Amino acid sequence: MLIVLALLSVATFSMLELLPGSVVDAMLSDNARPEEIARLQHALGLDLPMHLRFLGWLGNALQGDLGRSPLSGESVSAAITHRLPVSILLMLLAQVLALLIALPLGIWAGSNAGRRVDRWLSGGAFGVLAVPHFVLGLLLILLFAIWLRWFPATGYVPFGAEPLASIHSLALPAATLALVEAPIYLRLLRSDIASTLRAPYITVARAKGLSERQILLRHALRPSSFSLITVLGINVGHLIGGAVIIETLFALPGLGRLLIEAITQRDFVTLQGLVLFIGVAFVAVNLVVDAVYALLDPRVGVRHAR
Amino acid sequence: MRPQASPAPPVLDVRDLDVVYALTGGQQMRAVERLSFAIGRGQTLALVGESGCGKSSVAKAVMQLVPTAGGVIRLEGQALGPLGGDALKRLRRRFQMIFQDPISSLNPQRTVRQILEFPLKVNGLFDKSESERRIRATLDIVGLDSQQMLGRYPHEFSGGQCQRISIARALILDPVLLVCDEPVSALDVSVRAQVLNLLGELRQRLGLSMLFISHDLAVVRNVADCIAVMYLGRICEAGDAQHLLEHPAHPYTVALLSAVLHADPAVPPRRVALQGEMPSPLSLPTGCRFRTRCPGAQALCAAAEPALTALADGRQVACHFPYSVARPAANASAFFQPEDIAP
Amino acid sequence: QKRGGTLTIGMEAEFSGFNPAKARIFNQNTLAPASSVLETLFVFEGAQIVPRLGLDYAEAPDRLSATVRLRPGVTFHDGTPFNADAVVAHYAWLLAPGTGINLSPIAPLKTVEKVDEMSVRFVLRQPWVALQSALAAENLVNFIGSPAALKNDPEGFHRKPIGTGPFIFKEWQAGDRIVMERNPHYWEPQLPYLERLIYRVLPDANTRYQSIKSGQVDIGRMDTASHVLDARKNPQIKVHEYQGSGAISWNFNAAKEPFNDQRVRAAVVHAFNAKAMLDTFFLGTTVATTDLFGPNSPWFCPRLNWRSHDLAKARALLAEVGKPVKFQLVSTNTPTGRRQAGMVQQFAKEAGMEVDIRLTEQSQNVRVGLSGDYQMGVWRFGDITGEPDGALAYYFGGENGTPVSRHDTARIDALLGKARAEPDQARRKALYCDIAQIVSDEAYQLIPIRVTYYAIASPKVRNLGPITNSIIRTRSVWIGQ
Amino acid sequence: MNRQTRLHDAALLRVRHLGVQFQTAQGPLHALTDVSLDVERARTLAIVGESGSGKSVLACSILRLLGPAAQTAPEAQIFFGAQDLLRLERSAMQAVRGRRIAMVFQDPMTALNPVRPIGVQLAEGLQLHLRLSRQAAQERATGLLAQVGIGSPERRMAQLPHQLSGGMRQRVVIAMAVACEPELLIADEPTTALDVTVQAEILDLLRGLQRGRQMAMILVTHDLGVAAGYADDIAVMYAGQIVEQAPTAALLRQPRMPYTRDLLRAIARLDDPPHALLHSIAGRPPVVRALAGGCRYAPRCDRRTMQCEAAQPGLESVACAEGAHWSTPLSTGMSAFGRPGGAHAVRCWHPLEIAA
Amino acid sequence: MRAEWCAPGRWWRGKPRARALLRLGLPCAWLLGVLFLALAADWLPLPSPTDMDFAAAGQGPGTAHLLGLDLDGRDIFARLAHGARVSLIVCSVAPLIGLVFGSALGLLAAYYGGVLRTAILALLDAMLAFPSLVFALGLTVVLGPSVHNVALALGVMSIPAFARIARANALPLIGREFVLAARTAGASDWQIMLREILPNMALSLLTYALTITSVMIVAEGSLSFLGVGVPPPTPSWGGMIADGRESLERVPHVSLIPAAAMFLTVLSLNLLGDGLRQRRSPGLA
Ligand SMILES: Nc1ncnc2c1ncn2[C@@H]1O[C@H](COP(=O)(O)OP(=O)(O)OP(=O)(O)O)[C@@H](O)[C@H]1O
Ligand SMILES: Nc1ncnc2c1ncn2[C@@H]1O[C@H](COP(=O)(O)OP(=O)(O)OP(=O)(O)O)[C@@H](O)[C@H]1O
Ligand SMILES: [Mg+2]
Ligand SMILES: [Mg+2]
Secondary structure, three states: OHHHHHHHHHHHHHHHHHOOOOHHHHHOOOOOOHHHHHHHHHHOOOOOOHHHHHHHHHHHHHOOOOOEOOOOOOEHHHHHHHHHHHHHHHHHHHHHHHHHHHHHHHHHHHHOOOOHHHHHHHHHHHHHHOOOHHHHHHHHHHHHHHHOOOOOOOOOOOOOOOHHHHHHHOHHHHHHHHHHHHHHHHHHHHHHHHHHOOOHHHHHHHHOOOOHHHHHHHHHOHHHOHHHHHHHHHHHHHHHOOOHHHHHHOOOOOHHHHHHHHHHOOOHHHHHHHHHHHHHHHHHHHHHHHHHHHHHOOOOOOOOOO | OOOOOOOOOOOEEEEEEEEEEEOOOOOEEEEEEEEEEEEOOOOEEEEEEOOOOOHHHHHHHHOOOOOOOEEEEEEOOEEOOOOOHHHHHHHHOOEEEEOOOOOOOOOOOOOHHHHHHHHHHHOOOOOHHHHHHHHHHHHHHOOOOHHHHOOOOHHHOOHHHHHHHHHHHHHOOOOOEEEEEOOOOOOOHHHHHHHHHHHHHHHHHHOOEEEEEOOOHHHHHHHOOEEEEEEOOEEEEEEEHHHHHHOOOOHHHHHHHHOOOOOOOOOOOOOOOOOOOOOOOOOOOOOOOOOOOOOOOOHHHHHOOOOOEEOOOOOEEOOOOOOOOOOOOOOOOOOOOHHHOOO | OOOOOEEEEEEOOOOOOOOOOOOOOOOHHHHHHHHHHOEOOEEEEOOEEEEOOEEEEEEOOOOOEEEEEEOOOOEOOOOOEOOHHHHHHHHHHHHOOOOOOOOHHHOOEEEEEEEEOOEEEEEEOOOOOOHHHHHHOOOOOOOEOOHHHHHHOHHHHHHOOOOOOOEEEEEEEOOOEEEEEEOOOOOOOOOOOOOEEEEEEOOOHHHHHHHHHOOOOOEEEEOOHHHHHHHHHOOOOEEEEEEEEEEEEEEEOOOOOOOOOHHHHHHHHHHOOHHHHHHHOOOOOOOEOOOOOOOOOOOOOOOOOOOOOOHHHHHHHHHHHOOOOEEEEEEEOOHHHHHHHHHHHHHHHHHOOEEEEEEEOHHHHHHHHHHOOOOEEEEEEOOOOOOOHHHHHHHHOOOOOOOOOOOOOHHHHHHHHHHHOOOOHHHHHHHHHHHHHHHHHHOOEEEEEEEEEEEEEOOOEEOOOOOHHHOOOOOOOEEOO | OOHHHHOOOOOOEEEEEEEEEEEEOOEEEEEEEEEEEEEOOOOEEEEEEOOOOOHHHHHHHHOOOOOOOEEEOOOOEEEEOOEEHHHOOHHHHHHHEOOOEEEEOOOOOOOOOOOOOHHHHHHHHHHHHHOOOHHHHHHHHHHHHHHOOOOOHHHHHOOOHHHOOHHHHHHHHHHHHHOOOOOEEEEEOOOOOOOHHHHHHHHHHHHHHHHHHOOEEEEEEOOHHHHHHHOOEEEEEEOOEEEEEEEHHHHHHOOOOHHHHHHHHHOOOOOOOOOOOOOOOOOOOOOOOOOOOOOOOHHHOOOOOHHHHHOOOOOEEEOOOOOOOOOOOHHHOOOOOOOOOOOEEEOOOOOOOOOO | OOOOOOEOOEOOOOOOHHHHHHHHHHHHHHHHHHHHHHHHOOOOOOOOOOOOOHHHOOOOOOOOOOOOEOOOOOEHHHHHHHHHHHHHHHHHHHHHHHHHHHHHHHHHHHHOOHHHHHHHHHHHHHHHHOOHHHHHHHHHHHHOOOHHHHHHHHHHHHHHHHHHHHHHHHHHHHOOHHHHHHHHOOOOHHHHHHHHHHHHHHHHHHHHHHHHHHHHHHHHHHHHHOOOOOOOOOOOHHHHHHHHHHHOOOOOHHHHHHHHHHHHHHHHHHHHHHHHHHHOOOOOO
């Protein structure tokens, strides 16, 4: 885990070194002069050699100080804590929605593998999968925000203030994400259920006289959920770092937007801190996923290909 | 007992073999412990024992597929352990292995011709026309029709045919030693007979030595010259096949024999029931490792582990209270090293 | 009943902060919220300069200084009184050496002295008729913030400016929103009407438009033609527009091949089919340029010989040049930047020139311009509200360093110097028109199309002043039913 | 065993003309053809045959556990008591499964759900069929574990399958099968995956349970040794058909079908001399794609004639080894099984002669 | 012989051939069509994809221009054809990069233990944890936006997924006896990996590559949407959708036609991949 984080921060740092331009460009006025550039660079410590800057940054990061954005003057950790709730809430809503769609349909399709239901569901899943999410989001906005006016097109109401309004404000972006991910979950669950249903112990359960429904829910679902959980874990890990396109489309102040702004403005302090945070979050989520595996599959020593 | 007084060293000579597996979590498991045996030219040694007692581990250690934790393995006098990389690779053609699952041991993506060519290519013996001849000849030996076989894929064949192909693959390199890890366990009775007959024929025709692993005593009886019975990583009894089967001395061997079912209702089952389950190799019982299941276990058994000692008839038994030997062996086995035999 | 209510304004980009030492002083996007919190001494209302924190302006006879009387009874939001000390401190801080603050809008200013408790004197290095106009320009240099706050906590001021304005800055959630609340002690008693202001960052034009349409946002700047057209058809939405002297512009790097040749520059200008772009890109929402300043500006020069689309002339000029012309166009990677670049490419192709396109990010565009690492680049020509001196010096003069187009500035500098000391407005205007003529003749820049600033708002938004310089001003806005 | 009481009972399970075909990518595959057999209370019928001969399909089709790719011949009947299982409603079939007919599968490694404690899996059937409370079911399950010879059953209840050895797992599977005291137990190769020593224990266990409960049992195996030791009657299957069936002693001592004889000869015996040449059967069993044709064993049979290749023999009763005892062909209805001395039926045009 | 075989209550529904044709034939036909357009775009009598007809900008589908003109008056059909080339390059090069490097890493991590495996797994985890968009943006900014750099960025991003699949497929194969057999024949690690293991996982990897291909087309669109896709005037489907979306209500066809093309292509690829997965011959592991 530590190796992963170390690799991550070195990778970020060196990638940022390669990016042309620096935050100074974004800070300075249009008619800045070379002396000003030099002065600002010095003030920000950008003229130090790379390894010194990296070590300095690392030292601070280890003490929990991710630095302060030279642009907005906001400390990176504050920026992250401001935006994290949005990303997390969006992620949670989207995953819950996606699972609400994918679980029943996946079970249904998986237990009817090869039949008409399955073919239609799979076809439908592929159909949804084939729509790029920016198009999907746009269609949802047109339909639900402009024509039907059921949900707001953009914006975010903080959860702490009004939980319901907050969820309402995130409904469309969450639905877009969910629609993008549900087909993937559905396909995974479908094929795992279908193959689990071929396992001998399912025949044993049938021979015991259990009904198909009992078999599906008691015997087949749990052993079939591993790939789903792996992918769910990866998605959750990624979404904690924000859903860039969805956040852009729906103007949500999540980490994804912070990320993309930090890149375009060459705000390397923020970017570096953010990538590190996302890496830690990803690793943490995967630890949780491992724990969930252990819960679902108590066999010791069984390692799932993560 | 002396080995048959011949100057040539035994084909395979295993001394004090230890195989240790590192388990996840830093634990170590001794799958094979201080195991010694030797196989002379043209001779077949059968290794029998319960599932998980370490038979395959021995085979793999002999084949240098798992690292050995101790002991020496000599092939025709040459120690394999110290040989590294290329030297070992060159020597590999002298000993070959046949696996239990005939289908799984053939690469499903390769034709029979590719499967048989591969060992030649790897060993730099490949030569277009010569190899073709050799492949056909080998297929002939294992009783397959080369005309029809060569271009086809393994999944088009039955289990027996697949097992013949894998025997052919082993034979194509002209080995002196064939290690067979349960080569017939996965086969049907009718096919099993074909393969056993084939192995017997090869032994006679090519003078092959074999390490034959099985848990089926009837099969072992058919192929083996001598037998080593393993229990939990150690040999508990070893000796001449016929003698051992007729007059088992170790209670475990007795139990094993009594469990054989006869396809003849006239033979009454005379089972010696073993108690309990095989203990975990990770936490062996004190003293004799068989005592937890032994019907005749006594206080001494829990206190001291019996050494593998030779009985009067030349058989070796690791038991404090072996069954009495009814009559002396006519031709006592001589494949066990003198060192192992207590005076 | 005008009082009360919340106004939500959709902004085009994240704010860059409010401390002039750390931020871009001209960033319109930042200036909009700044103008609700901070105030200048004077301000333009249309073309008229009106007093704000200053009461009146008296120029000394030698025109080397001017005295400004200050508005009494004003306090900053943090309680600091607004007086001569505050103004002097503000300018002393700005003018101190080594701050790195971009002082070009007030370049001729030497010092500011306290005359008495409520008046200050601006001392100049050279006669400058445009001083009052310069002080009335809304930019971070002229906004007077609480000197105590600026000095004690410049970082805090950057994130949370403290001024005298109608609204008190509450918080800035980077990348999301700025929230302000009514200043109950504002010096103009009935103002402001609004209780609360929210500036939301909605960079994606489409998202911004949809937010206005669906009512999450009350007002926002829009410049995408299709949105403006759509909004015009929509009875739920009101379209506010203002046309000043702002223009779409591209500049040529006169220091590099092939644009060191005036004929090539002129050829590109003539190749540019403004009508086509107006029809397809702007869909008739704006007009072509006929001079530098625009028909609504007091500086409009009606009799200028302004280069415009003339394919024959472009081809003739290219024939004269004799060799094939090929160049790279640097554009921003926004949808607008990409589309416009594609069109320029097409225009050049029609005239027989070959163009390839390099896209950069918006923030890099400045660096590209400054470093001179380009042949033709996207620039912009801002709205000139008052005296054009500062803007012209910046775009075409050489006194504050080489202009981006890197042309020979001698003639223009001379004219600018003359105009600066010329008190008569009509004659000044003639001088500026001369400059405009030179710009067109020499084709330093391609300035083909005026910008019309649009704001799209819910009809509830009342009393919105002109959106000069694309700033939505909130001081006197109220929300109707 | 009391043969007198059974004498007049109708057989518990009567399978008639059972045919099963699979739709495969290469076309239909006839896994079973015209299989008829009877199983009586408290008796064990062993079904032996080579791999792929249709033993498992037969076992599964009794409980209707074959997947959707399988189709049953329309004229097939499987009478269990008075019910035709093939024509039962789904829910009625579910009530039969596990309650009246139970099954033990070949591989104890895969027959248990790897992620559920064995106690739960054991109690499941009890709760379902006997409507026991959770508590009662758990207690009953613990008792069952003890009955099948698992030490400290309370502790084992909470364990997962992977924590048990193969032999123990098979015991759990057996406990699961006999939990609701079924009338018929179908054991599909219950010991093939196990060790020799364990195999005998498991078979003994099964026999003990069967006797205790007067269960009928179908023991599917490919090991004639197992059949010899534990079955009352044996049916030999070849390529989807029953080719010979008889009481154990009669069949093993005096096989009438050449295939059975060849099979018996191919077995290595402990009392054979070392390196003895075993009899092997050349060729391999056919994959039955079409129903027409002659005797399915004909291509490998050393006694084949023109007739064998032309027409298929029916399963006819023949003289029993112990005494000449003729009976009506099975296909006409009444069972000839269970009589003293038993009946011997064989599907062969030229049955082997009875040795003198 | 017997005519009606059936399970009680169930009748066989007839040959699945027609349905298979529909499921595999149509996608194949569409993909071949797209491929043909992309390859032959230069030689077909199509209008130039970059020439702007300002007078007719935004014209809907009609006889003069089959699929209409875009906002700048460029022929949409011609742009689709040329844009297919970008999509084609991106969706063939990117999975190829992922396939080659991902399988290599996955195979190595499965085959070898110890430090190498730990290192590879850490590297893959780090790649997975690195926000993919930052990477794509960074790469296209550093190397400049071009078709090849977009493909490179997307390809590198797909490496971890391929590596996982490769490892998951290789792990059981490595324990298979034919691998041991090759070892006993004296084969080197390389020979075993390349000759014995790789061919046996090829099918699953290729099937996955087909699925990933469709993901790549969409991903290219997303990059265009964020402004770091292929630079103008080269048309790309994602760019075309993004360009037209502001005028979605005014001239919907400008965005919807390329969106439909992308939809059909992605759908076809998915259906094809699914079809292949199901058709796997039973003899192959
Ligand atoms: N790679 C390995 N890592 C850890 N433990 C192993 C490994 N291979 C085998 N073992 C363990 O070593 C012991 C001996 O295994 P081995 O395969 O040699 O037994 P066997 O006698 O061949 O059994 P079987 O009859 O089931 O094939 C077993 O307990 C097994 O679990
Ligand atoms: N689901 C299925 N689809 C297609 N064919 C099947 C299916 N199940 C079984 N078969 C075929 O039916 C025939 C009989 O199979 P069955 O499993 O009954 O054999 P078996 O006698 O139990 O063999 P084994 O000893 O290997 O278990 C075989 O040819 C097999 O290929
Ligand atoms: Mg083994
Ligand atoms: Mg079976």
